[in-house]
Amino acid sequence: MQLQQWAEQAASQQDWSTALQLIELAAWQEPDNPQILCRWGDWLAAAGQPEEAIAAYQAVLEFQPGCPQSIAAWAAVLNEQGQFAEAIALLDQASEQTADLWHQRAVALQSLGDWPQALTSCDSALQLDPTAAESQFLRSKLRLGLGDWSQGSPEYESRLLVFSELRDRLPSFGCPLWQGEDLTNKTLLIWGEQGYGDQIQFVRYLSVLHDRWPETPLLLLVSEPLVDLFRQLAIANLQVATQFTFETESAYDFHLPLLSLPERLGATADVIPLAQGYLPRSLQSEIRLQANPRQLQVGFVWQAGETSDRRYQWRQASKSVPLEQFLQLRLQVNHCQFWSLQVGPARQSLLQNWDWADCDLADRMHSFADTAAVLNQMDLLITVDTAIAHLAGALEIPTWLLLPKFADWRWSLTGSETPWYQSMRLYRQAIAGDWRSVFEQLQQDLNSRPY
Template identity: 30%
Template sequence: MKQHAKPHNDEIDALWEQALKFHKLSHDDEAQKLYEKLLTIQPHAHAYYNLGTIFQKQEKLEEAIEMYEKAIALQLNHANVYYNLGVILKTQNRFEEAATFYEKAIALSPDHANAYTNLGNIRKEQNRLEEAMALYEKAIALNPNNTNAHLNKSLILLAKGDLLEGFALYEKRRPVRSFSKPAWTGAESLEGKTLLIYSEQGFGDTIQFCRYIEMVAKLGCTVIFEVAKPLLPLMRQLRGVSCFVEKGEALPPFDLHCSLLSLPFAFQTTLESIPSKERYLTADPQKVADWQKVLNGTKPKVGLVWSGSETNKGDVYRSIFLETLLASLPKGFEYICLQKEVRQSDHTALENSPIRFLGESLHDFSDTAAVCSLMDLVVSVDTSVAHLAAALGKKTVVLLPFAPDWRWLLERNDSPWYPTIQLLRQETMDDWERVLQKLSQILLNFEKQ
């Protein structure tokens, strides 16, 4: 969001220079007052634009849009005004409008690498993967250090099943952690060494990729595994770990380190070599026994997850309103909510439904694992619970959006990562109706078994 050069107007020169000085120093409040005073004297495209950048930085997005549109109306024909509009509209899920502005930015500035990347991101979310790939490659050609373009290109390769090249390119993501010790890439001997493995991203990622730790330990090393607190009790039963550390606590000495999500690259994983067991996690037997006493009904039990964390950037596509889901749940089952939290918008539907809500009784993932283990079937949108249920070897149905996360690949209803998973995919964006019709049929057939 660059500021433009001084306008050629002697009457407002001093005011402009003072505003621009404050702007460059990030004294936004002072700059805003001066731009607004300037605009009472005369409309000026550059002042509107710079005021728009301040509003955008403050996340006053409607005000920013208004300023940019006024700048364009005054013939400010600069790539960044269109690029910034594209950024805002993308956050509002106004994909095609955002794409149009990115295309205008590229037409005005053919070397605008970020515009190619962001346009590629839109095409990726629309599942137009070949277009997205071409845009990322153009962005990389313009700027070989464009991490975002490299990362998103890797995700397309992974979604298409090219795990070898995809995981290799995924290594270009920015390092999450910085250590004085070297990283392990898979090439260095681990015999007699101590390796720190740390969970890098979300809970679902940790559950999916912890399967590699036993393979690491077989290379002759001592494994330290750093993991987030809610997952720690569940992870303690993993084979191959010599020492667990809660994330944020002091680390013991180690020789090398590796992110959990770099292990597939280190082991040169392909579709054929995915370490895929029907079950590689188990629930605490005592917790299973305790929950058995709580969940002692005679009907088949179905665990449900219909929404994930609202902070996830793709949550608007993966989550379902409970009211929408309820119509697809036939009678004859005991439905158990596997979500610890339920959104305010779902409270009324939950209260009026037959779904049993366990809430704060699910203290951490070891409790959720115990409840999952007692289910006859788990139905989940793309959240960590889907990974947990499948890692426990439970029959799991995952409801996927039109442009799913890379790990579910494309156009298949099974997963090479989890033998017990069945995937139900949206055929068009935001259309859950057909997915839920298929789910209803699965449940009816399941009841007959």
């Protein structure tokens, strides 16, 4: 027992190497203790060793066939690897149903595109454990994706419990969360959260807030790459800064994470504000491209951002397109001049193609304001689901968004249009993982596009 306690302490500090060594010793001492074996599996999964984790869960089931705890943990590993049908088959073997089992079933069903059944599984999980924040968060996204904002939007607040970076930040502001009170003679601090794309997508709701209280000072706190871009917003009484570097030290009465604005403002799915664009096209910049005026200027991005959160790594990876698809597309259309707007490590694969190196623009884009200046010189952006898609939509740049078969909640499950951005067209996979038919359609549409 002492070894397990030491192992727990090491795991709490994310010292997986020490935790695994200690729990292995504990397992040698008590080889028939399923709790130790299950813990061992949990930490192997956390340390990025899924196959070893599954072996530990299998060992538990030898002692306790149908053990719900082990099956739920094993199913979570399968879900993280994109093996959703296998996860559902495994979940059917449990000797009894628990909230964790229902949650993992919901995750698998959501990822297979069966959102109504996923919603039912979330309901079952929350009937057994009404405090299960991850199930609340998943249910909120399913409801929002299905158009039920009346229930989905309030429940989306559960993300503040799911993500530690949000939960831990809440007390740091020293004032209450804004719950929708009258802001007359008050100052509100709104702080950015989650990814860059989320912040670009939801910053539009500042205009709704300003229209309701035009005299209220608004302080917007965002990551450094977004500051110059958001300073271009046409909203009076708005200050934008990173950390607490406002021009003057300002007191504020309330604070609110940015993605809570729709809920506080009573937003619905029926009317998405400023779908026609809400960032100016006339950003001042010295960036100028050597563009051929007789060709269509097409920007492209093939890889989505990465995440360290195991729960979302498969989903992020499913968004990305092999670069070769764009290389072939370039050969098949003659009237387009292609420009790579890919940033991050993925661009190295482009630079290895010597005849493409001159179209790489990553070195010119040091902030989202720079990226906006580049986008303003494009006739079209073709991109996977990542932050630049939201930036192009906010700028009203024609955008073709490439989506996996089962996309994020904000794009729903079907359709080629989105209420979020009027200038955006959605291209969806017909078969999960297959981008070939998507690019065949892209080629046809590009060849028929005037220039």
